[in-house]
Amino acid sequence: MLKVSRLTKSFKGRGWRANDVLAVDDVSFELARGGSLGVVGESGSGKSTLARMVSRLIEITGGGIEFDGSDIGAVSPSSFVRRPERRKIQHVFQDTGENLTPHLTARAAIADPIRRLAGLTDERQIRHKVDTLATSVALSPELLNRYPHQLSGGQKARVGIARALASAPDLLILDEPTAALDVSVQAAILKLLHHLRSEFGLAYLFISHDIEVVRLMCEDVIIMRLGRVVEQGPTRQILESPQSDYGRALLEAVPRLNDRRHASSA
Numbered sequence: 001m002l003k004v005s006r007l008t009k010s011f012k013g014r015g016w017r018a019n020d021v022l023a024v025d026d027v028s029f030e031l032a033r034g035g036s037l038g039v040v041g042e043s044g045s046g047k048s049t050l051a052r053m054v055s056r057l058i059e060i061t062g063g064g065i066e067f068d069g070s071d072i073g074a075v076s077p078s079s080f081v082r083r084p085e086r087r088k089i090q091h092v093f094q095d096t097g098e099n100l101t102p103h104l105t106a107r108a109a110i111a112d113p114i115r116r117l118a119g120l121t122d123e124r125q126i127r128h129k130v131d132t133l134a135t136s137v138a139l140s141p142e143l144l145n146r147y148p149h150q151l152s153g154g155q156k157a158r159v160g161i162a163r164a165l166a167s168a169p170d171l172l173i174l175d176e177p178t179a180a181l182d183v184s185v186q187a188a189i190l191k192l193l194h195h196l197r198s199e200f201g202l203a204y205l206f207i208s209h210d211i212e213v214v215r216l217m218c219e220d221v222i223i224m225r226l227g228r229v230v231e232q233g234p235t236r237q238i239l240e241s242p243q244s245d246y247g248r249a250l251l252e253a254v255p256r257l258n259d260r261r262h263a264s265s266a
């Protein structure tokens with residue numbers, strides 16, 4: 001369904017003598033319909049830039065992006081909004097809650113992509129669709145009349161996910177969807193995402209700095225460093241026996257409860 005070939009992105013340096021930043025450097029991968037690919041790496045490794053290119057939010061510098069056989073990498077972000085693929089690829093932003101418009105209720109926020117992307121105009125049908133989506137993301141009906149500041153972080157995340165599902169997408173690009181949530185809420189949202197993937201037959205491109213989240217959510221993984229892929233393959237295999245020094249270091253940095261190295265004598 002998605003084929004990314006030799007994708008690169010460089011940002012112009014700012015100020016005098018500033019060097020350009022090669023944020024993504026020669027990244028290739030494929031993602032099958034219904035598949036899940038995690039992208040992990042430390043801050044600044046290029047994960048969000050990669051995700052934003054695939055969502056066609058930003059121009060690419062080089063390489064290609066093919067979706068369902070169309071060369072969407074060649075489409076500029078401003079033209080992409082009018083393309084049929086636009087509703088098939090949905091981007092769930094980091095800190096979803098903060099991306100909700102403050103003066104729109106949850107109902108209005110979910111209705112917006114139903115009108116804009118799914119093309120429904122009948123108000124009764126729109127209302128019904130909002131109710132169905134709210135049920136899918138386990139958001140109680142009484143919360144639909146609330147504004148973002150009246151919702152918890154987890155509830156706002158559910159609204160953001162419902163918005164992404166409104167256009168019946170095939171691919172969700174999830175950019176650190178739970179990074180801003182506390183641990184128990186994070187677990188509930190990950191469980192929801194896991195369940196939605198099989199319910200709706202979605203594919204996930206899942207960006208995270210947390211390798212444990214990717215272990216839970218993704219069949220395949222890419223480890224990035226300084227814009228480049230350092231490891232790539234089935235998650236279980238890569239996490240069991242990382243081949244690169246960086247992959248090993250990333251895994252060793254994960255704290256474990258039964259790990260004496262991290263125990264404190266204090």
Ligand SMILES: Nc1ncnc2c1ncn2[C@@H]1O[C@H](COP(=O)(O)OP(=O)(O)OP(=O)(O)O)[C@@H](O)[C@H]1O
Nearest residue numbers: 011021023041042043044045046047048049050209
């Ligand atoms: N709009 C921009 N202009 C200039 N440089 C940018 C821009 N966006 C990102 N960069 C640079 O590109 C590199 C990759 O950034 P990116 O945000 O993709 O990394 P990341 O792995 O997603 O990091 P984080 O986990 O902190 O979000 C960084 O060096 C960053 O400073």
